[in-house]
Amino acid sequence: MNQRSTSDCTTHRLLGRAAVLAMDAIVIQDTEGIILTLNDSACRLYGYSEQEAVGMPFDNLLSSQHRQQWQQIRDSLHVNHMAGPILDSRIRRDGTHIQVRVTATLIPAQGDDPSVVCTIERSDAAQTGSQQALDAARAGLAQSQADLDDFAYVASHDLRAPLRGIRNLSQWITEDAAGVLPEQSARHLDQLIGRIDRMERLLDDLLQFSRAGRERHPVEIVDVNDMITEVLSLIDRPEGMTLEIPDNMPALRTGRVPLQQVWMNLISNAVKHHDHNDGRIMITWRPAQAASNRYVEFAVADDGPGVEPRYREKIFQMFQTLRPRDQVEGSGMGLAIVRRLVQGRGGKLWYEPAHPRGSVFRFTWPWDTAKTHQTEVIAHAVENRTSTVD
């Protein structure tokens, strides 16, 4: 005998308990249709207390035209033992009608116990309820996202004022005390001003990050080749560094500014983090591989040092840099901003190692931003959010 098997008595107790806790309404009636017992969900669904319901005819839950039908179902159970699922309606205690899906089973007589009919009933309204809860949660998520954007905006804007004061004061000290200060203090003042510059950049980027979520841009036809040429003219790069771009780059219907920000960040990252002056940066594209053909996939590849596996998720987080800030200019917001811009249009941004060395940053962008459905954007944002949580 299996040591783990429980006694029949325990099994019945556990199953009984489970039935009480079940989400579906469970009603047990005798073969005459008198309710013997019911679980909490049934009480809630029909609006009766347990005391009221026990001993009450099941017919009280039925409209007159359904009573005959139910007698037939009860009778048929003696032959088939099971019926359903049937779409049926019930009358609640307050007189309202609800739709339910019902399965009915006959539990045969055993010893002194007569046979009983068990119905398991699920209300469509309960499903509607959970849909409402989902909608509410979604609205809540959108709201907290908006609050976060507002917070970032206010913080970056309001922190600027005292910082401006600090900058002025340190400049004035430099001006007024230039000849008087010990060499060390003069150097400290320089460093102080350097830190203020850095803080201002952080605030700028924070502001940009919050705008990446808030701002809507007019949609126009954008020739990606022209856009990248323009971006390149704005980026300082070593003379030996080459950029390869296919001559069949597509044109998209999209807001110009956000896409330009994406290219700007990805290309300047590739330049900034390259360890050779004669590095290569390669841009490619293809229709997105995902089920949806509404997206195009771009890639910015380089033959630089690449990103170690353990940092490959971290680089997309806010304020993350992998090198000391005194060596590489940057707030660590670039990829966080890019990811936000891309996700805001239902796209994705991810990292792949290049072979034999280097990094590939791939992102998808809609062919036509105006046709991107909001639900898709939300779905992707939720999916990406869960995947980036530590």
Add this chain to the structure above:
Amino acid sequence: MQSKTVQVLLIEDDEVDAEGVRRAFDKKHIANPLMVVQDGVEALAVLRGEQGFQKLHRPFMILLDLNLPRMNGIEFLQQLRADANLKDSIVFVLTTSADTEDKKAAYDYNVAGYLVKANVGEEFLSVTELLDCFWRLVEFP
């Protein structure tokens, strides 16, 4: 030319910003008297000669920050334009707010100019030059 020196009333609660204006005046060798008050309530008291303040005499010009305690810049403008003795005052707004609503509200109260103070440094010196030219050339009420 003005027969009398134009006095400048600066309404600014941030003492570093006020100091910035002072320094810019010094740098440009502007000797016009500069009086600093911290908010709109104090400014109205000075302009009306109330609460123990000596009344500011004409000709004067007001430099107004918008974000102020007690009575902010826009509220101050509203009071100023409603006061028969003060409604012709020349006001320049000097603020960090590039907000279009602030700008519209200020011009609705007929300010002479809306100047955004970015980084005070060099840019502020050109603002000072503008103000200096203004009171040299413009006839005051």
